[in-house]
Amino acid sequence: MNFKSLSHCVSVKTKTIVLVLIVIVALSVIFFFIRYLDIKSFARSNQLMELKRVKIVYSQTLKRVKKFYITRGYANINSYGIREAFENGDIKSLHDLSLPRWKIITKENRFLSTFCFYDKYGKLLTYFGKKPQPHLSFFDSLKKPYDGFWYGDKNFFYHTVSEVRDKNSQIIGYVVFVIDPRFFLSQIRKIMNIDAYIYFKDSKHKILFSLKKDLRVEKSIKNPDLLNSKEIKLNGIAFLPYVIIGKGVDRNNDFKIIFLQDISHWKKIVDKAMLQSIIVMILLIIITVVVINYGFDIILRQLDELNSKLVQSQSELRELNTDLQKRVQKEIGLKLKKQKEANEKERILVHQSKLASMGEMIGNIAHQWRQPLTELSSILINMELFFERGKLTKQRLQDKIEDANIQINFMSRTIDDFRNFFSSGKQKELLKVSVPFKKVEKLMSASLKNNNIKLNLDIRDDFDIFVYPNEITQALLNLISNAKDALVQRDIKNACICISSYNDEKSHIIEVRDNAGGIKTDPIEKIFEPYFSTKHATSGTGIGLYMTKIIVEKNNAGKIIASNCDNGAIFKIIFKK
Amino acid sequence: MDILDILADKKVLYAEDEKGIRKHITEVLELFFDKVVAVEDGAEAAYEMEVGSYDVLMFDICMPNLDGLEAIKKIRKKDKKIPVVILSAHTEEEYLWKAVELKITKYLVKPYDKQSLVDALKIVALELVDNNLEIQLKNGCIYNPVKKIVCEGSKDIQLTLKESRLLEYFIKRESQSVTFDDIGEYLWDIEMPTKEAIKSVVKELRKKIGKECIKNVYGIGYMLEF
Ligand SMILES: Nc1ncnc2c1ncn2[C@@H]1O[C@H](COP(=O)(O)OP(=O)(O)OP(=O)(O)O)[C@@H](O)[C@H]1O
Numbered sequence: 005m006n007f008k009s010l011s012h013c014v015s016v017k018t019k020t021i022v023l024v025l026i027v028i029v030a031l032s033v034i035f036f037f038i039r040y041l042d043i044k045s046f047a048r049s050n051q052l053m054e055l056k057r058v059k060i061v062y063s064q065t066l067k068r069v070k071k072f073y074i075t076r077g078y079a080n081i082n083s084y085g086i087r088e089a090f091e092n093g094d095i096k097s098l099h100d101l102s103l104p105r106w107k108i109i110t111k112e113n114r115f116l117s118t119f120c121f122y123d124k125y126g127k128l129l130t131y132f133g134k135k136p137q138p139h140l141s142f143f144d145s146l147k148k149p150y151d152g153f154w155y156g157d158k159n160f161f162y163h164t165v166s167e168v169r170d171k172n173s174q175i176i177g178y179v180v181f182v183i184d185p186r187f188f189l190s191q192i193r194k195i196m197n198i199d200a201y202i203y204f205k206d207s208k209h210k211i212l213f214s215l216k217k218d219l220r221v222e223k224s225i226k227n228p229d230l231l232n233s234k235e236i237k238l239n240g241i242a243f244l245p246y247v248i249i250g251k252g253v254d255r256n257n258d259f260k261i262i263f264l265q266d267i268s269h270w271k272k273i274v275d276k277a278m279l280q281s282i283i284v285m286i287l288l289i290i291i292t293v294v295v296i297n298y299g300f301d302i303i304l305r306q307l308d309e310l311n312s313k314l315v316q317s318q319s320e321l322r323e324l325n326t327d328l329q330k331r332v333q334k335e336i337g338l339k340l341k342k343q344k345e346a347n348e349k350e351r352i353l354v355h356q357s358k359l360a361s362m363g364e365m366i367g368n369i370a371h372q373w374r375q376p377l378t379e380l381s382s383i384l385i386n387m388e389l390f391f392e393r394g395k396l397t398k399q400r401l402q403d404k405i406e407d408a409n410i411q412i413n414f415m416s417r418t419i420d421d422f423r424n425f426f427s428s429g430k431q432k433e434l435l436k437v438s439v440p441f442k443k444v445e446k447l448m449s450a451s452l453k454n455n456n457i458k459l460n461l462d463i464r465d466d467f468d469i470f471v472y473p474n475e476i477t478q479a480l481l482n483l484i485s486n487a488k489d490a491l492v493q494r495d496i497k498n499a500c501i502c503i504s505s506y507n508d509e510k511s512h513i514i515e516v517r518d519n520a521g522g523i524k525t526d527p528i529e530k531i532f533e534p535y536f537s538t539k540h541a542t543s544g545t546g547i548g549l550y551m552t553k554i555i556v557e558k559n560n561a562g563k564i565i566a567s568n569c570d571n572g573a574i575f576k577i578i579f580k581k
Numbered sequence: 582m583d584i585l586d587i588l589a590d591k592k593v594l595y596a597e598d599e600k601g602i603r604k605h606i607t608e609v610l611e612l613f614f615d616k617v618v619a620v621e622d623g624a625e626a627a628y629e630m631e632v633g634s635y636d637v638l639m640f641d642i643c644m645p646n647l648d649g650l651e652a653i654k655k656i657r658k659k660d661k662k663i664p665v666v667i668l669s670a671h672t673e674e675e676y677l678w679k680a681v682e683l684k685i686t687k688y689l690v691k692p693y694d695k696q697s698l699v700d701a702l703k704i705v706a707l708e709l710v711d712n713n714l715e716i717q718l719k720n721g722c723i724y725n726p727v728k729k730i731v732c733e734g735s736k737d738i739q740l741t742l743k744e745s746r747l748l749e750y751f752i753k754r755e756s757q758s759v760t761f762d763d764i765g766e767y768l769w770d771i772e773m774p775t776k777e778a779i780k781s782v783v784k785e786l787r788k789k790i791g792k793e794c795i796k797n798v799y800g801i802g803y804m805l806e807f
Contacts, residue, residue, distance in 0.1 A: 374670045374691055375599055381692035382605035388695050389609050407601060454643050454670050 017300045024292050032285035039277045047270040054265060055246050058192060058200065062248065062261060065191040069183065070151055070164055077166025077179040080105055090168050090177040093123070099130040106132040115187035117161065122149075122178040129177070136182055140165075149178055152253035153185070153204075160185060160204040160211045160259065185213045185259075192263070200263035201225050206256060225262055235267065242267050353534055357551035361478055364485055365422055371451035372418045376411040383408045421446060424474075432560075433473055437505045437514060438466045440477045444503070447477075448484055452501070455492050459484070462504035467512045469579055471560040479555050479564075482548045483516040483575045489539065490520035490573070507581070514577040522568035531566060584714070585613055585699070586727045587706035590746045591636035592616040596626040596652070597668065598644045606668075610639070613702055615742065616770075623647025630656050634767050635663065637705050642669040642676060650676070653683050662753075664705045668693065709749075716752060719807050720791040724748060731790050743768055744786045751795065751805035760802040 080086060080102060089098040098121055106119045110133065120131035126140035126149065137157045140149045149165045161182050168177040185202045192200045193215060202213040203225060212222055224236055225245075236243050243264040250259045383404050390396040421443075441461050452459050469476065484501055491499040502517045525531050525538065532553045537546030549566075556562040556577050563578045593614045597603040598621050610617040618633065620626045624646040629635075638656070640649040653665055664686040669676065672690055680688050686708055687701040709726075710716070716724040723732045729745040731738045740748065750767055751759065765774050768782070783803060787795055796804045 371670075375602075378670070378691035378693075379599065379601045379605070381694060382602045382609070385693075385695040385698055386605040386609050389612055389699075393612060395612075404605075407605070411601070456643055456648060 017296070017304075020300070021293055021296050024296060025289055028285065028288050028292060032281055032288070036278060036281035039281065040274060043270065043274050043277060047267065047273075051244060051246070051265060051267075054196075054198075055248070057196060058198065058246065058261075058263060059248055061192050061195050062188060062250070065188055069162070069187070073164040073181040073183070074151070074166050076109060077164060077181065080179055081166060081168045087168060087170070087176075090121075090123075091170060093129075095130050102130075103132070109181075113183070113187065115184040115190065116181060117184050118180075118182035120180050120182065122180060124175050124177050126178070134182070136180070140178060140180065148175075149180070150253050153250065153257055153259060154253055155204060155206065155209070155211075155257055158209070160202075160213075162187075186215060188261070189213060189215050198263050198265070200261055202250065202259055202261055204252075204257075204259040221264070236264075238264070242271050353547060353550070354554075356545065357547045360545050360547050361481065361551075364481065365447075368447055368451050369418065369422055371454050372447075372449075373415055374454070375450060376415045376418075379411045380408055383411075431472070432470055434468050434470050435473055436466050437469055437512070438463050440473065440480055441503060441505070443477050444480045444484060447481065448488075452484075452488060455488060455499070457488055457491055457499040457501060460500065460502040460504075462502060464504060464506040465512070467505065467507060469512065469560075471562075472555075475555045475559055479552045479577065480514070480516065482552045486548060487516065487518035487520060487573065489544075491518060493539075494520055496520055511581055512579040514579075516575045516577075517569070517572060519572040521572060523566060523573045528566050528568070532564075584703050584706045584727055586729070587709055588613045588615075588637070588702065590615050590729070590742045590749075591709065592618070592634070593637040593639060594626060594629055594633075594635040595619045596621070596623065596638075596640045596644060596649060598622055598641060606639075609698070623649055623652035627652045627655050630660075633770075636709060638663060638665045640665065640667055642667060642671055650679050650683065653685075657683055664708045666701050666705060710752075717807065718790055719794045722790050722794075724752070724790070733791075738789045740786070740789060743782050744789065747782060747786055748790065751803070755805050755807060758798040758801050758804045764802065 081090075083101070083105070085097060085101045088094070089101060102119070102121070109119060110116055116133070118131055118133040118136045120133075120136045121129040122140045123129055126142060128136065128138045128140075141154060141156055142149055148167075151164045153160065153162050162185055163180050163182045166179040167175050168179060170176050189200050189202060192198055199215065201221075204211045210226060212226060214222065220238060224238060234245065236245060244267045245262060245264050248261040250261050252258045387396060387401065387404050390400060438461075441463060445459060445461060449459065480503065484503070487501045491501070496519060498519070500519050502515075504515045504517070506513055506515070523531060525536075530536055532549050533546075534550040535546040536550075537544035539546075553564050556564045561579065565576045565578065567574050567576075591614050593610055593616070595603070595607060595610060595617055597606065597619065600621075603619050603621065607617050607619040614637070618629060618635070620629055622644045623640075626638075626640065626649075627647060630638075630652075638653070640653060642649040644652075649667065649669070653667075656663070661684075665683070666687045666689060667680055667685050668689045668691060670691045677688060686705055689697060689701055714725060714727055716726065718724055718731070721733070724730070725732070726745070726749060729740045729742075731740060746768060747764065750764070761776055761779050762773075764779050764783075768774070768779075783795060794805060796806055798804050
């Protein structure tokens with residue numbers, strides 16, 4: 005199982021590596037291609053610019069040359085004796101007069117090949133420099149000679165024509181400058197540092213002009229396959245040829261201006277980019293392989309671990325399943341036991357509180373009885389002393405016995421009250437709230453009086469409550485005896501406890517209020533917790549309020565809230581209407 | 582000889598708010614004292630102390646208006662000597678300590694029995710005579726406050742109530758001048774007696790204990806000398 009998963013994973017690993025590699029290669033190729041296109045388009049725009057510049061240089065040169073030589077021609081014509089010589093057909097004086105000018109002009113431009121003169125029919129009169137055509141070619145349509153590139157007399161050249169006119173503006177001859185096409189090549193070279201070629205070709209002739217002789221270049225230029233922007237190789241260097249069509253005087257005289265741009269520089273850039281891409285790609289591949297390989301190992305290990313854990317937990321689960329029944333039963337048993345314990349605790353609390361309130365009750369009984377006991381004892385003292393002195397008359401004796409009986413009756417009634425409190429009221433009853441109030445007053449009056457505490461009953465609304473009578477009495481007793489404790493402990497002057505009953509919109513309210521200065525515990529609700537007491541261990545168990553809360557809230561559907569007012573504590577027992 | 586007889590010519594102020602107890606104990610106290618005034622709360626007790634003169638106080642602590650201890654505190658500011666018995670239901674230490682501070686003669690816890698009440702009264706009686714049951718007078722006479730008798734050699738002379746009261750009043754204030762007013766207020770209850778009446782009582786007493794004991798203080802009153 006282990007091995008199987010491993011081999012399975014290995015194949016996944018190889019697949020992943022291959023996939024990632026393919027993605028990387030593809031990305032690299034795309035990246036390189038984009039780079040290449042980028043360079044290419046940059047190079048192309050660069051080249052196009054070059055072409056444009058060459059065109060401009062050529063056309064500007066053409067314009068300038070034309071203007072220059074035509075002006076020169078007219079200058080010559082207008083100079084002394086030239087026009088007369090033309091009129092008179094005086095070739096010798098024409099030649100002699102023009103010679104000094106030729107000397108100057110030929111120095112200005114070494115590509116100026118001929119300076120020549122024709123009569124009005126185009127017949128050569130005289131010339132300087134290379135021998136020109138004996139007849140000036142005329143354009144058929146215009147019937148006059150024209151500036152421009154011509155092919156004539158086995159030669160291709162450029163010439164300007166300046167007309168010579170007499171006083172009546174009749175043409176009487178022509179002054180012509182013949183310029184070697186290489187002049188334009190030299191201008192291009194001078195301005196742009198580019199070697200250009202001029203190539204003229206018609207059905208019979210091919211003439212190539214260049215500033216340097218290079219047979220291989222000439223051969224490749226003469227190659228009819230030469231196309232604009234199609235890369236060629238010369239001496240192992242890549243060139244891009246550019247071809248501009250030069251206009252001859254007519255269609256037959258059109259020619260090509262060709263120049264070659266060295267693109268090895270761009271080639272190098274492209275190569276470099278390619279190399280970089282490849283290097284990056286290889287690096288990426290290596291890193292990827294390493295990372296994936298290593299990562300897979302880790303993942304594999306973790307998978308293995310997980311797998312073994314899974315196996316383990318599966319077996320645990322099985323165990324657990326079989327065990328579950330037992331455990332559930334055990335848990336239930338435990339829960340029941342805890343519940344029992346809690347119940348037991350609750351029972352103990354109730355018992356303790358019973359004891360506590362019993363203790364309090366006994367304290368109250370003691371207070372209740374102290375007065376009648378004192379009275380009884382004072383009666384006895386009285387009788388005894390009168391008797392000793394022989395002054396105990398029959399009448400006195402009878403009076404005293406009656407007084408004593410009254411006290412004894414009172415005491416017996418008191419004990420009945422307390423007994424009732426502990427025994428009766430096992431059932432909920434509907435009773436007026438004044439009933440427990442009165443009862444509480446009766447039970448507590450002596451104890452409060454002995455502590456100099458006034459108890460006010462303020463029954464504003466004598467509403468009905470449905471409660472266990474003795475429980476509600478016990479709750480009130482607890483609240484009052486707490487108030488009493490606080491009043492005594494803090495030695496309050498004009499100590500007073502007020503229990504009142506009233507209605508508001510939603511509820512019946514019983515309120516126990518004292519002026520003992522309030523509850524110091526924070527948060528206040530803490531006083532309702534069992535065993536919370538600020539009193540000395542011997543006098544306070546801390547169950548009183550807890551039990552009161554239980555009694556009020558659990559058994560009698562009320563709610564108890566403690567709060568402080570400016571001079572004391574307020575406890576409210578609230579019953580919903 | 583009954584020490585309690587010392588009380589026979591004395592006045593007691595009794596404060597107790599429980600009507601029944603007050604009635605029975607007042608009757609009892611009347612057996613011992615010349616006069617018993619019973620009041621029902623502390624404030625009344627304090628008032629009585631202002632207007633009348635008493636030899637002994639018996640107070641309950643827990644009373645309306647003015648608590649017994651508070652009343653005693655007030656009285657103690659004027660009279661440091663008057664014996665006080667407290668009859669209280671309180672057994673708390675706090676009260677006992679307060680009582681001690683107020684120099685209480687006896688603290689009786691309710692309900693008390695006859696014996697403890699009688700014992701308390703005896704202690705009060707003895708305190709009233711500074712624990713001295715045979716008081717030596719200047720001329721060799723001896724006064725017995727229990728029997729109210731003056732012994733001169735082998736001859737016993739019985740003093741009347743007024744005379745013994747006056748003599749004991751003088752004894753308490755020996756070597757102090759006592760005014761006619763003081764005497765009048767102490768010996769007579771309601772209306773002030775004439776100077777003559779006072780003088781005649783003094784004269785009777787001088788006859789029985791010897792003239793030299795009681796000196797005239799001119800224009801003021803008398804002084805007892807030993
Ligand atoms: N009226 C009150 N004024 C000020 N503090 C109070 C008042 N009522 C209760 N307390 C505070 O609440 C605490 C808890 O009261 P609780 O009745 O639960 O216990 P206890 O009175 O201390 O003991 P026991 O229940 O034995 O009387 C008291 O210790 C006291 O600090």
